[in-house]
Amino acid sequence: MTIIESRGLGKRYRRAWALRDCALAVPGGYVVALVGSNGAGKTTLLHLAVGLARPTAGQITVLGGESAGSADALDRISFVAQDAPLYRNLPVRDMLQVARNLNRRWDQRYARARLADLGIPLRQKVGRLSGGQQAQLALTVALARRPGLLVLDEPLAMLDPLARHDFMALLMGAVAEYGVSVVLSSHVLAELERVADYLILLARGQVQVAGEVEDLLARHRWLTGPAGETDRQAERMCVVRARRAGAESHLLVRVTAPLSPAPPGWESQSVGLEELVLAYLREPGASALPGPAAVRSDSAGAGR
Amino acid sequence: MTALAAPPAAQRPVPWTRLAWVTARQHRVALIGTLALLGALSLYLLIMGLQIRSAYAGVTSCRPAGSAACAETKSLFNAGYYSTAQFMCGLLQAVPVLLGVFLGAPPLARELETGTFRFAWTQGCGPLRWAISKLVPLAAVLTAAAAAFSLLFSWYYHPFFAEGLDGALAPQLFDLRGVAFAASTLAAFAIGAFAGMVIRRTVPAMAASLAAWTGLTLLTVLDLRKHYAAPLTGTGVIPGSPWMVGQWFTGPGGQKVSPSAVLQVVRQAPLSVQEGPNILPWLSQHHYLQWWSYHPQTRFWAFQLIEGGWLLALSAVLIGATLWLVSRRVA
């Protein structure tokens, strides 16, 4: 099922449109990276998905057709906002109890076990934990609700490298164990490269790229060849970005068939994810969006 | 892979008792502080009230009544206990707004200020249920405690009423008794909650609520309340400690005369009269009568119900507006 679906979604704050004409159909079962520079609209999109904001235009549904912010959606989606908001003056144990009492579904054993693993003392006040521990606690609380979808807004922003690794390890462990779908946002793609298998690139409030990471990487190539032939190639294939270095041209192209051979005289190389994102960010006019596609068949079998 | 890993949700929503626990836990300090403050004041009123009653028993049982010795006992009673009681009245005027604002503004304002509303509003219970479970229990506890306190205050002040030292409608007393005290406290709470939701910062919301409540109270006491019913008019000394709301003079022809005209007439009186206590009888001999418009004490409960009623309505409107804002996710 699609975990986030939107049509013509837009949000305006006062006079500026933070998000405009967004069309998304994000399939479930993935770890989705939502990337874009600051101000691109990531937080706005996430807030619309979890019901913290109402659309100005268009509509958004989650978890296969539930209206965003409805009782069922709230029940099955866990959200960790930027800076991992928690009640800082409560001890950890009471923070867990608060979360338990605000929800219909709660796995207390999971929460206690995770906190014990992480070495987070139950009596300690939340505000006295380190930044990494607070992030871990927020994540544990979110996961103990046993959501179908977990949404995280820039969860790694304030964390040092070790804390970042531990946070991701906890998150990926939960994905492996429970199969929860995840949407994470970041303005630093490198943080998410190892974990994301679906990418959404937001630029200036619009979706510029959306698709499975594997698919995106398979369908983009760097072609290097003589500068004189650039225009001819541009006619034949979809060129996302062209750069010229002396007599050589470097073209980032999007191909329809992943294994199509390079044109004669040209060299073809695979593209890294970060390179891909940077190229699209530099070419506002270009986009890579999934066309109307059949629902992706479940190919990752049981056995997680 | 299963897209939805969690077991299916129960059909019933999160129960109110669990939500109430969250409110009690989060605002433990404020609740305890409120009850402690009222408790301390209650203890004082209790102790002083017992002392006052025993002293007053001495006054009423003084024989022979009307003698100089008994008069002196009475004036000692007045000077000692009554002036302290007056002071307490003044002090207690601040209680509704302090409690209401301290309990009403922070629950919402602090969540908005610190960003924890992004946690609270995305939990399974939903923002509206969450907001109701915050405001309603706090309001109920506060109003009940205030109502109980004002009962105790009435008990404490009873001897002074019996002595005729004050009328029930006297402004500083009216606010502390009957249903007005509880309703006024609830209104302060509702103003605080609304301000907290709109202003979204704790201290500014509390300051704005304080200002708004004070303005409303002054408006009520100085202007609104006297219009709850048409005042009666009378001349001379009016018995029964009524609440005087207007005063004027009439001249020999029965028409109203301005204070300056009365002053002119007074200047024509002999000096002994001007400086003595008998100006009013002298004026009335010359057909200058002092008129009063007033409300008798018997109107106490009618006025209490009117004031309590509109304060309750105001509170309901404000709390309703606050909940409506929450449900619109205006943040």
Next chain:
Amino acid sequence: MTIANQSGDRSGGEPAQGEGAVPIEFRLDPGSGVPTYLQLVHQVEHALRLGRLAIGDKLPTVKATVESLAINPNTVLKAYRELEVRGLAVGRPGQGTFVAGTLGQVAAADLAALRATLLDWLASAEAAGLDHDAIVALFASAAADFRGRRGTEGAA
């Protein structure tokens, strides 16, 4: 050189492997250009070649691997599927993934011969004027190129 990327100290000391799994430590080299899943495949193959894994040994669970490396579970699944395709592993539902085949193990004599060749090469490198760091850099770069070529062959 490969960069160890295991999770740090966790309470209990030893990284969890999943019950009964053989302690093969997966590592990641983020800078190598080789897709993550292939790195895992190569590490299993390497362990097989050196005799550290035998038929029937249980590979680390997806959950344990993912918790120590902080990567997407699908990556591990992909690696294990690739191993199945290569006939080296088999997945048993509910139990885990187990080693099912071997690669030609490197015989001790071959190892000794390779070692001798290496020592000769090191001698020539030193004679040519390379110091220790230069030798290490040259070897690392050649090894990366070699792996990279093999990696893109694998991904295509």
